[in-house]
Amino acid sequence: MDVHNAFLHGDLRDEVYIKLPQGFTHSAPNKVLRLHKALYGLRQAPRCWYEKPSTALAKADFVQSYSDYSLFTYTRGRVEIRVLVYVDDLVVCGNDGDAIRKFKTSLGECFRKKDLGKLKYFLSIEIARNEEGFMLTQRKYALDIVSETGLLGSRPEVTPMEQNHHLASDTSYFLQEPATYRRLVGCLIYLANTRPDLSYSVHILSQFMQMPRERHLEAVLRVVKYLKGKAGQGILLSSRIDLELSVYCDADWGTCPLSHRSLTAYVALFGGSPISWKTKKQKVVSQSSCEAEYHAMSIATREIMWLRHLFKDLGFPPTAPARLFCDSKSALYIAANPVFHERTKHIEIDCHQVRDVIKSGVLTIAHIGTKEQLANLLTKALGKVQFNTLMSKLGIWCGWTVAHARRVSPGCICCLNHLDKVW
Structure with missing residues (x-):
């Protein structure tokens, strides 16, 4: 569910005053306005908004988790509902469809919201489901990175980083415009939410954000070329009982x-x-x-x-x-x-x-x-054979086949054409 104009629902506790907006005329020009509701741009706005759904869920007998303050749980008899709050987006799951619909109706009385249906796309994460479980990928986000760098026609790399690299002791020239490097590394950091295979590469490359060199930019572009060949990889949350x-x-x-x-x-x-x-x-x-x-x-x-x-x-x-x-x-x-x-x-x-x-x-x-x-896989740059072996054991998958999910293989780029048809 998505909440409309979330930050405008927050009630301010502190006294906040603003100047008269341009074009507004008043007989007393030295007057100021006092805010009763939060506005976008205020430092207090996110916290004021968070108190709004937290209070509403507490009144509905939801219990806030101490392990994750964004998680709220409801348990009454056999009815169980879980709500995850991220700014103005809410993910709701449970075992009783009628109870979930009643909850959505009661939540709509507190503030305007939009029901987006079953979870398919959330925070650039694509969610697909079948009898095997839930598949989480960031394929579109990865292809956007490849497209922005102009490497759609490049040859894919089989591993994200070459073995025995010496990036920490590199002495090549500093980049004149480091903004491109910082943007790419920032994108890779977010992409690592569903890609454990990028964890080591992102860790190494993020250490040179302040003063990156030419060799560091080449290493980032190698990771992008690796994404070009394996953009559809993700993690499968299995539905088995174990x-x-x-x-x-x-x-x-x-x-x-x-x-x-x-x-x-x-x-x-x-x-x-x-x-x-x-x-x-x-x-x-x-x-x-x-x-x-x-x-x-x-x-x-x-x-x-x-x-x-x-x-x-x-x-x-x-x-x-x-x-x-x-x-x-x-x-x-x-x-x-x-x-x-x-x-x-x-x-x-x-x-x-x-x-x-x-x-x-x-x-x-x-x-x-x-x-x-x-x-x-997360502590060192590995060769092609060992890298693919650990990837298959780790539970990294590539899309769905007709009957079940298929393991990642060195020919993973062939799965990309099949991925769209299956999804």
Whole structure:
């Protein structure tokens, strides 16, 4: 649902005065106007508007989630409704059609809104559905990026970034007009919402936003060429009953040649579908690869705890412990062994929360081989073979086939012609 003129519905608590608008004549020229309602452009307008739907939903017995303040839940007997608020857009889902229609009618009494029907396009994310589940892609957004750069006729790249790159230590000339580079990287950051395969590339390229060089622009254009061949890729939220939470974490020790800080990445799979992923440079310098991996486990543990709270707010609290996979046996030994020794005495205290979570039974840890580590896709630039192998295991799909969704293959560009027909 879309709310008309959302920011105009907000009630101001503070006293705000404005000058008389141009062309307005009054006998007292020194008079000012006091606002009773919010206007577009006011700093208070977004907060004032947010209080409006929050109050309306609270009166309708909706409960606001503490894990995500944009999520509101309603549970009465067997009736369950979930509402997600994003500025002036509302996404509503539930298990009772009559209850949802009554809710929409009551919401229309509070402010003007437009019912857009079933969710198909939201925040540049295209949603398709069939018996396999929900397919989330940003195909149109990706093709718009390729079109704006004039690379529709270029040869597609098989990987977003070349192996063994040295972008951090590059000494090529600085760009005279860095605005183009910043715009492209900004577009890629938003595109990464449904593209885990771009997480590492976006992380690397976003570090040179202030003073990009020519070599950095070439790397961005390589990512755009990669999008040209695989614009229809997205994530499939599977409809199967198996709702197991599995998280893969990895770290690349001392990967930054300037700060010598390590790179941390994790990807969370829920029922075999990727729902959360992240690539980020660690805040401190790790003394060893074991310490870097242990920091990665700590960051992944925080994400697991947040996801469990979110699942509980959605109405289905997890019954089984989450599984955390790591390819470092030393880090697993430190997490399982409560004895402090010379190797771990300098590690930050907050990292040791992994042990407490394991003892509580919320989390189990397991070792996985480096070749099967899915988080490798988010920590380093891989070759064609390994990149496509991890992509297929991660749950990255390309459109729908007639019977079921098809896995990504090196010939993914052939699926693009078929994608429009199926959708």
